[in-house]
Amino acid sequence: MSQHSSVTRPRRLSDISHFEREVDVLIVGYGGAGVCSAIESARAGARTLALEAAGGGGGTTAMSTAHLYLGGGTRVQKACGIDDSPEEMFRFIMACAEDPDEEKVRLYCEGSVAHFEWLVSLGVPFKDSIFRERVVFQPTDDCLLWSGNEKAWPFRELAVPAARGHKVQMEGDAGPLLFRVLSEAAAAAGAELLCDTRACALIEDDAGRVVGVVATHFGREVAFLARRGVVLSAGGFAMNPDMLRRHAPELLTPGVVPIGNPHDDGSGIQLGSSAGGAAVHMDACFLSVPFYPPSSHTRGIFVNAHGQRFVAEDSYHGRVGDHCRRQPEGRAYLILDDACYVPSEGGREVIAVEASIEALERALGMPESALVNSVAFFNRFAALGEDPLFHKSREWLAPLSHPPFAALECSFGKTWYPAFTLGGLGTRASGEVLTEAGEVVPGLFAAGRNACNIPRSASGYASGTCVGDATFFGRLAGRSAAASPPWK
Amino acid sequence: MSQHSSVTRPRRLSDISHFEREVDVLIVGYGGAGVCSAIESARAGARTLALEAAGGGGGTTAMSTAHLYLGGGTRVQKACGIDDSPEEMFRFIMACAEDPDEEKVRLYCEGSVAHFEWLVSLGVPFKDSIFRERVVFQPTDDCLLWSGNEKAWPFRELAVPAARGHKVQMEGDAGPLLFRVLSEAAAAAGAELLCDTRACALIEDDAGRVVGVVATHFGREVAFLARRGVVLSAGGFAMNPDMLRRHAPELLTPGVVPIGNPHDDGSGIQLGSSAGGAAVHMDACFLSVPFYPPSSHTRGIFVNAHGQRFVAEDSYHGRVGDHCRRQPEGRAYLILDDACYVPSEGGREVIAVEASIEALERALGMPESALVNSVAFFNRFAALGEDPLFHKSREWLAPLSHPPFAALECSFGKTWYPAFTLGGLGTRASGEVLTEAGEVVPGLFAAGRNACNIPRSASGYASGTCVGDATFFGRLAGRSAAASPPWK
Numbered sequence: 001m002s003q004h005s006s007v008t009r010p011r012r013l014s015d016i017s018h019f020e021r022e023v024d025v026l027i028v029g030y031g032g033a034g035v036c037s038a039i040e041s042a043r044a045g046a047r048t049l050a051l052e053a054a055g056g057g058g059g060t061t062a063m064s065t066a067h068l069y070l071g072g073g074t075r076v077q078k079a080c081g082i083d084d085s086p087e088e089m090f091r092f093i094m095a096c097a098e099d100p101d102e103e104k105v106r107l108y109c110e111g112s113v114a115h116f117e118w119l120v121s122l123g124v125p126f127k128d129s130i131f132r133e134r135v136v137f138q139p140t141d142d143c144l145l146w147s148g149n150e151k152a153w154p155f156r157e158l159a160v161p162a163a164r165g166h167k168v169q170m171e172g173d174a175g176p177l178l179f180r181v182l183s184e185a186a187a188a189a190g191a192e193l194l195c196d197t198r199a200c201a202l203i204e205d206d207a208g209r210v211v212g213v214v215a216t217h218f219g220r221e222v223a224f225l226a227r228r229g230v231v232l233s234a235g236g237f238a239m240n241p242d243m244l245r246r247h248a249p250e251l252l253t254p255g256v257v258p259i260g261n262p263h264d265d266g267s268g269i270q271l272g273s274s275a276g277g278a279a280v281h282m283d284a285c286f287l288s289v290p291f292y293p294p295s296s297h298t299r300g301i302f303v304n305a306h307g308q309r310f311v312a313e314d315s316y317h318g319r320v321g322d323h324c325r326r327q328p329e330g331r332a333y334l335i336l337d338d339a340c341y342v343p344s345e346g347g348r349e350v351i352a353v354e355a356s357i358e359a360l361e362r363a364l365g366m367p368e369s370a371l372v373n374s375v376a377f378f379n380r381f382a383a384l385g386e387d388p389l390f391h392k393s394r395e396w397l398a399p400l401s402h403p404p405f406a407a408l409e410c411s412f413g414k415t416w417y418p419a420f421t422l423g424g425l426g427t428r429a430s431g432e433v434l435t436e437a438g439e440v441v442p443g444l445f446a447a448g449r450n451a452c453n454i455p456r457s458a459s460g461y462a463s464g465t466c467v468g469d470a471t472f473f474g475r476l477a478g479r480s481a482a483a484s485p486p487w488k
Numbered sequence: 489m490s491q492h493s494s495v496t497r498p499r500r501l502s503d504i505s506h507f508e509r510e511v512d513v514l515i516v517g518y519g520g521a522g523v524c525s526a527i528e529s530a531r532a533g534a535r536t537l538a539l540e541a542a543g544g545g546g547g548t549t550a551m552s553t554a555h556l557y558l559g560g561g562t563r564v565q566k567a568c569g570i571d572d573s574p575e576e577m578f579r580f581i582m583a584c585a586e587d588p589d590e591e592k593v594r595l596y597c598e599g600s601v602a603h604f605e606w607l608v609s610l611g612v613p614f615k616d617s618i619f620r621e622r623v624v625f626q627p628t629d630d631c632l633l634w635s636g637n638e639k640a641w642p643f644r645e646l647a648v649p650a651a652r653g654h655k656v657q658m659e660g661d662a663g664p665l666l667f668r669v670l671s672e673a674a675a676a677a678g679a680e681l682l683c684d685t686r687a688c689a690l691i692e693d694d695a696g697r698v699v700g701v702v703a704t705h706f707g708r709e710v711a712f713l714a715r716r717g718v719v720l721s722a723g724g725f726a727m728n729p730d731m732l733r734r735h736a737p738e739l740l741t742p743g744v745v746p747i748g749n750p751h752d753d754g755s756g757i758q759l760g761s762s763a764g765g766a767a768v769h770m771d772a773c774f775l776s777v778p779f780y781p782p783s784s785h786t787r788g789i790f791v792n793a794h795g796q797r798f799v800a801e802d803s804y805h806g807r808v809g810d811h812c813r814r815q816p817e818g819r820a821y822l823i824l825d826d827a828c829y830v831p832s833e834g835g836r837e838v839i840a841v842e843a844s845i846e847a848l849e850r851a852l853g854m855p856e857s858a859l860v861n862s863v864a865f866f867n868r869f870a871a872l873g874e875d876p877l878f879h880k881s882r883e884w885l886a887p888l889s890h891p892p893f894a895a896l897e898c899s900f901g902k903t904w905y906p907a908f909t910l911g912g913l914g915t916r917a918s919g920e921v922l923t924e925a926g927e928v929v930p931g932l933f934a935a936g937r938n939a940c941n942i943p944r945s946a947s948g949y950a951s952g953t954c955v956g957d958a959t960f961f962g963r964l965a966g967r968s969a970a971a972s973p974p975w976k
Contacts, residue, residue: 007925009696009764099737208497242926246768246914249587266924273924276497276762280734283771306877308796326814367869367876373861381855388855389794426734436754436761437495438730 007270010204011214019225023047025481026226028199029234031059033448033470035182037231037478042189046482053198053263058179060260065137066174067464071164072112076143079128084162086110091159096460104429104453115472122185125169134295141169148462152315153391165464202275210443211487229443229481236421236449237266247282253413259420268450272425278436280452282423287458289321289410298396299340305331307370312390322458330412337400348408360405424452431477447477495758498690499702507713511535513969514714516687517722519547521936521958523670525719525966530677534970541686541751546667548748553625554662555952559652562604564631567616572650574598579647584948592917592941603960610673613657622783629657636950640803641879653952690763698931699975717931717969724909724937725754735770741901747908756938760913766924768940770911775946777809777898786884787828793819795858800878810946818900825888836896848893912940919965935965
């Protein structure tokens with residue numbers, strides 16, 4: 001883990017005596033965003049070089065399941081009978097973010113089918129099939145998954161629900177396959193890659209334009225000139241405790257498992273900030289409490305230490321996790337009865353099993369009648385197929401009336417929560433990095449988790465948004481950089 | 489309201505042909521932080537000039553009641569029989585922030601008595617008296633007020649409670665008096681002030697050191713050289729909708745009343761960021777629902793749209809406001825009975841009055857028994873002098889049993905919430921501005937709401953923290969800048 005990155009303030013062009021390479025577009029970080037940026041840049045005719053700190057490309061995209069959040073009527077959606085339109089997708093994403101960037105969301109939704117076709121044209125395989133069970137990741141090579149909060153309240157009332165999680169065709173994690181196809185396309189287009197090369201400072205000319213990067217390569221400092229632009233695509237900061245402490249301290253809570261690769265240390269964001277780029281939504285994160293499968297646990301109720309319910313249990317696990325951590329002291333339990341409890345390997349710890357709700361309430365240390373009231377209230381309406389508080393779907397509603405009753409530990413700080421960061425540099429849709437005053441930093445672009453585009457909140461996250469966003473806006477940044485007027 | 493500030497990226501020293509003035513320390517923004525910075529800088533022998541965008545100094549400090557959050561055993565605390573120590577004050581502040589900066593909190597607490605004495609030495613008057621009622625601002629010239637969450641749970645268990653809100657002696661708002669005394673001290677020390685002068689860019693030398701400021705003065709662009717340092721103390725960004733949208737979008741919710749002066753437009757933060765300074769906790773804000781006086785309303789219970797309680801009603805109004813806005817859809821009601829309801833001018837709207845809790849529940853559109861259960865639960869324990877959920881103090885506990893019952897509208901978005909921002913540039917305790925990678929930006933300092941020091945969260949805010957912090961760390965920044973090695 002690179003706890004302290006070595007990023008320094010920008011160097012002056014006049015201080016650079018020798019350039020190792022002079023190219024048009026320099027890409028910092030070669031994961032999903034970087035490789036897509038490289039493909040588009042090279043295809044536009046720009047001399048393109050990517051620098052990667054690791055010994056090989058791939059980043060966190062290559063570690064992922066390779067879900068891409070796409071819709072609006074893709075080939076797979078049509079084949080599976082999923083009705084979708086760019087407008088419904090737009091409504092859904094707009095409802096999910098606390099501060100959506102409308103222009104970016106519109107571009108993403110209106111360009112989603114074309115982005116899918118572009119991936120297919122490169123050779124990324126998607127099967128015309130859907131996996132209908134409620135899981136975090138489908139274990140099969142099926143493509144579509146209901147991967148977010150589309151069917152949960154209030155979202156289902158704000159946009160017509162559609163399954164939009166598109167997994168690349170392969171059993172298990174398809175990230176390596178996705179990245180291999182993308183990197184082959186980049187190489188075929190003429191983009192070059194230099195690994196074991198860690199960017200540590202931007203280079204600015206006298207007018208303040210970013211014109212290159214200083215990097216370390218096996219201990220040696222080397223400089224690279226970028227005549228048209230530098231694209232930052234070096235991942236989030238889940239692995240940088242200093243940045244987490246300042247921006248997203250809850251990710252340092254015991255039990256939080258940062259998801260990513262060791263180079264997700266925020267160095268790309270640091271580089272952009274060093275040139276006056278302003279980061280936004282740095283507190284935003286994905287922070288989840290996966291409690292299904294088994295899907296039947298969705299029939300249980302989440303309660304806090306006061307016995308109060310606080311979220312629709314048929315929400316996406318990330319939304320549930322975000323709500324759990326916001327409860328008093330982060331305490332949250334999933335209450336199940338014998339009809340819906342299923343033991344699961346690696347599942348949440350069962351911390352109490354009792355013959356009655358009264359006894360469970362005592363075992364959890366709750367005040368008398370706190371949980372009893374909540375369960376009675378839930379059961380009364382569940383028997384009618386209603387959930388007046390959180391509108392859990394009828395398919396998951398049944399009274400909790402079959403003893404024994406169990407409580408699963410879901411408290412934030414007491415059990416594992418996978419997490420990663422969503423904040424990054426403020427950018428235009430083109431990828432141009434913006435200052436705090438809204439000015440463009442000339443010559444500088446960002447994408448993937450170095451920017452802040454579609455995914456912006458834990459409560460509205462859907463699986464596939466990060467890889468979908470990184471590949472989509474990575475392409476835009478590459479095209480923008482390649483089309484920038486050359487320096488001098 | 490200066491919606492779009494005109495801050496641009498740093499200018500190069502070589503591009504500046506003429507300096508209007510050459511000084512040691514240049515202070516940008518002349519409110520509470522700026523004036524204290526000026527006093528210390530000038531007293532240290534540095535040639536000191538402050539630039540102020542408005543037609544006169546004062547900033548938001550001069551608009552305030554002039555509470556300073558001080559403690560550890562001040563003269564006033566002792567005279568009023570309030571036991572306090574730096575250690576208890578430290579424990580309390582550490583418990584209040586989600587991400588406290590321990591070094592700064594320790595400095596602030598250990599230096600608090602001396603800071604009080606320093607203010608007294610300048611001529612700031614404080615009366616040896618305490619105002620014991622539960623109010624937002626004391627209308628009298630009394631000094632001490634319980635101005636935070638000290639006596640509320642869980643804080644009272646984490647630190648020995650002490651009243652620490654010190655109001656400058658004057659009936660009503662004492663901000664103008666406080667600022668007059670401070671600005672006279674600055675002038676006496678030799679600090680100069682240039683008003684109607686808006687900083688719009690920093691100046692950097694070839695090594696990247698900040699060496700001055702470009703400003704506009706009645707439409708003319710003028711440059712100022714700062715041989716030792718530039719101190720940014722130009723206020724928060726409550727008045728900049730663009731920055732709010734990016735960083736604290738909830739402050740754009742209907743009903744939110746930004747507290748501050750029109751020049752709290754974030755331009756100081758923008759200047760710091762333009763030189764690579766990294767802002768932190770930009771989502772943090774003060775966001776309050778003042779619901780007392782009358783203090784008897786503390787006996788009521790806050791419930792959300794599900795009839796659930798969610799906060800100890802004897803908490804500080806800012807903590808209550810923060811909890812209200814986090815409820816589903818921001819809906820929150822204060823439920824009162826006839827024994828505790830008192831009409832108040834400018835109070836929250838009474839949206840329902842009913843003869844029974846059942847009827848009130850219906851009037852509020854809550855599901856059957858949602859509110860009835862909560863009130864019954866509260867009443868049962870309140871009769872015993874207990875609040876097992878939120879541990880409201882016994883002095884405020886009584887069953888709600890005297891009809892009629894009223895609901896006051898406290899929903900976020902439906903009633904007025906005063907608010908201001910707390911995020912700012914990351915700094916060392918000295919005021920030195922830090923980059924995202926933790927490097928110092930040479931020549932640049934920040935204080936007040938251009939930095940992020942003691943106040944960091946709505947849920948832990950206490951009245952007086954902003955002015956206390958701004959004056960305290962403003963002094964440190966002024967001393968640091970004056971002690972910096974001169975340029976060239």
